Amino acid sequence: KAGVTQTPRYLIKTRGQQVTLSCSPISGHRSVSWYQQTPGQGLQFLFEYFSETQRNKGNFPGRFSGRQFSNSRSEMNVSTLELGDSALYLCASSRSRGTADTQYFGPGTRLTVL
């Protein structure tokens, strides 16, 4: 069974630009969550989508947005990039939203903002 895939794996942008990251969950998984990992703040939750609806949102500014498609694939968008947005962005999928559903993580997209 294929794991969670994320594209692109690496990205270099400049301040003020915008970026879109993509996540394909494990086949049959319907919940997708996004996390930001930085050396200073650690792993922080961005948002979660289930059945094309955002179900949870973390404490990030409105520049961070996402969506989920009918095939459960998800994208996140960051507009007006800042230097502090440089991070590893991880996507995780789970079968559903039940108690026993583990989140499986993708390889991540490493974003560098210059």
Next chain:
Amino acid sequence: ELKVEQNPLFLSMQEGKNYTIYCNYSTTSDRLYWYRQDPGKSLESLFVLLSNGAVKQEGRLMASLDTKARLSTLHITAAVHDLSATYFCAVDYAGGTSYGKLTFGQGTILTVHP
């Protein structure tokens, strides 16, 4: 606000020795996860603990959960170099609306020396 704290944050062990990583969390939770992260890699799921007294073992790693104390432990037995990695605990606060939102500890960087 749910807080998750791990200790120690850095752990240098000799091969063959035993040690324990502790994970405390601040509010009631239905699920506690342990993940492993190798440098530059994504998160690998190790254990999911769902109930008080739960104990799971895989190879040289054993995880347990005490929901009354809001404490989980990850015990390492007879450490080997291959266990060198960063270990994270994470809690999924099931407060009715928080499925899919993991709150992570700071991570414990484990280095096993010959």
